[in-house]
Amino acid sequence: MRIFIIGSGGVGKTTCGRLLADLLGYNFIALDEEYTNKHGTIDDYINEQGYERYSLENSRLFYEILEKIRPDCVFVLSSGFFTYDGGEGLAEEHTKTVREQGISILLFPSESLEKSADIVVKRQLERRLGYKEETERNKFNLRYPKYKVLGDIKIFSEASPAEIAQKMMIEIEKYGSKSRVMKQRTDSNLLRIIFLIAGTVSVGLGIVGIFLPLLPTTPFLLLAAVCYARSSQRFYDWLMTNRWFGNYIKNYRERRGITLKIKILAISTLWVTIMISAFWMIKILFVRIILLIIAGAVSWHILSFKTLKIKATDEKKYP
Numbered sequence: 001m002r003i004f005i006i007g008s009g010g011v012g013k014t015t016c017g018r019l020l021a022d023l024l025g026y027n028f029i030a031l032d033e034e035y036t037n038k039h040g041t042i043d044d045y046i047n048e049q050g051y052e053r054y055s056l057e058n059s060r061l062f063y064e065i066l067e068k069i070r071p072d073c074v075f076v077l078s079s080g081f082f083t084y085d086g087g088e089g090l091a092e093e094h095t096k097t098v099r100e101q102g103i104s105i106l107l108f109p110s111e112s113l114e115k116s117a118d119i120v121v122k123r124q125l126e127r128r129l130g131y132k133e134e135t136e137r138n139k140f141n142l143r144y145p146k147y148k149v150l151g152d153i154k155i156f157s158e159a160s161p162a163e164i165a166q167k168m169m170i171e172i173e174k175y176g177s178k179s180r181v182m183k184q185r186t187d188s189n190l191l192r193i194i195f196l197i198a199g200t201v202s203v204g205l206g207i208v209g210i211f212l213p214l215l216p217t218t219p220f221l222l223l224a225a226v227c228y229a230r231s232s233q234r235f236y237d238w239l240m241t242n243r244w245f246g247n248y249i250k251n252y253r254e255r256r257g258i259t260l261k262i263k264i265l266a267i268s269t270l271w272v273t274i275m276i277s278a279f280w281m282i283k284i285l286f287v288r289i290i291l292l293i294i295a296g297a298v299s300w301h302i303l304s305f306k307t308l309k310i311k312a313t314d315e316k317k318y319p
Contacts, residue, residue, distance in 0.1 A: 001071060001072065001102055001103065002069075002071055002072075002073050002075060002101050002102030002103075003020070003024075003026070003073070003074045003075065003102055003103055003104075003105060003172065004075050004076075004077055004098050004101075004102055004103070004104040004105070005017040005020075005074065005075070005076045005077065005104075005105050005107060006077050006081065006082065006098075006104050006105065006106050006107070006147065006150060006151060007079070007106055007107040007108055007147060008079050008108070008120060008139075008140055008143050008144065008147060009079035009120070009124060010079075010119075010120040010121070010123040010124045010140075011107045011108055011109060011116075011120060012107060012161055012164065013030075013076045013077075013107055014030050014032070014033075014076050015161045016107060016161045016164045016165050016168065017030065017074050017075075017076040018030075018074075019161055019162055019164075019165035020074050020165040020168050020169060021073075021074040022165075023165055023166070023169050024072070024074070024169065025072075026072045026073055026074050027069065027070060027072060027073040027074070028073070028074050028076075029065060029069060029073060029074070029075050029076070030076040031058065031061070031062055031065070031075070031076060031077050031078050031081070032076070032078050034061060034065060035057075035058055035061055035078070038061065039057065042054065043129070045057075055080070055084045055090055056090075058078055058081070059084075059090050059093075059094065062077070062081075062094070063097075066097070066101065071102075075102075077094075077098075079143070080143070081094055082094055082095055082146060082147060082150060083142070083143045083146050083147070091146075095150065103152045103153065103172070103175060104150065104151050104152050104153070105151060105152070105153045105154075105155060105168055105171070105172075106147060106148070106150055106151025106153070106154045106155065107155050107157075107164070108144075108147070108148075108154075108155070108156050109156070109157065109158050110156055110158065111156045113141065113144050113145075116140070116144065117137055117140045117141060117144070119158065120136075120140050121133055121136045121137050121140060124136045152175060153168070153171045153172065153175055155167060155168060155171065174237075190287075190290070191230070191231075191290065191294075192230070192231040192232070193231070194287075194290065194291070194294065195227040195228070195230045195231035195294070196227070196228070196231040196232055196235065198223075198227045198273075198294070199223075199224040199225075199226075199227030199228040199231060199232075199235060199239075200224070200235075201273070202220045202221070202223040202224035202227060203220070203221065203224045203239065203245070205220040205269070206220035206221040206224065206245065210244075220266070220269070221239070221245050222266065222302070223266060223270065223298065223302070224239055225239055225240065226298055226302075227298070260307050263302055263303065263305070263307065266302050267299050267302055267303070270295055270298060270299065270302075271295055271299070274291050274292065274294070274295040277291060278291045278292060
């Protein structure tokens with residue numbers, strides 16, 4: 001997943017973006033740094049060639065980099081990237097590209113224009129690059145409203161770069177889970193109800209499994225996550241952020257797979273539950289067929305997980 005950090009100059013995009021990349025284990029790219037390596041100092045280039053020429057070259061370089069970089073990348077974009085006023089329609093094209101290619105994080109010190117301007121202008125002047133306060137304030141005031149409407153994720157914070165990077169990571173997880181649920185959720189009200197019930201039953205069995213060693217916990221919680229993802233954003237978020245249940249799913253994610261034993265137990269329990277429901281509790285043929293389809297789909301989903309081969313000591317660690 002490509003992560004684009006956007007905002008005006010002086011908001012801390014590069015510093016926070018680099019820290020975020022380290023936290024995620026992602027590659028890091030700053031468009032300004034790449035431009036400087038290729039064309040020299042940006043201010044000198046603008047003074048010699050003009051801002052419009054710079055805008056075109058910067059846009060061209062962005063698309064060149066975008067074709068080469070891997071998806072797992074934090075990409076910090078230039079301060080004027082979404083505010084170019086030339087006749088090429090660059091701002092609109094950039095907005096469309098970023099929306100299609102990944103998620104964007106907007107960074108500003110504050111939601112207040114005046115407060116953000118004071119902080120950013122002070123930072124810019126402290127760089128001692130010959131910037132003038134009035135010019136920088138006017139530039140920020142012009143760009144702020146254009147940027148404020150952008151960003152899949154918006155971060156307004158004066159905290160330290162490390163704290164902001166942590167907040168970014170939390171917001172990315174929230175955004176990612178919401179996006180996944182919205183894509184997976186079924187349009188049928190009846191199916192959503194069935195998935196919701198199945199997810200809740202799975203959570204109940206998972207709770208029992210915490211206290212009964214013979215009953216596995218993780219597969220039921222994984223099954224609940226799958227069912228909630230197809231039925232309810234609220235229940236899915238509750239499960240993923242729960243201080244107890246969330247840890248089981250987190251352990252699975254860190255290991256990026258489940259054992260063959262857990263696959264067999266999860267699928268077996270699923271089919272036993274579905275068969276009992278379909279042939280002893282449900283009398284409507286249409287609903288029985290739907291339940292069987294659900295069981296097949298969830299079984300396929302569980303089988304699609306990578307099969308882990310781990311030691312017995314690891315199984316105790318990761319129930």
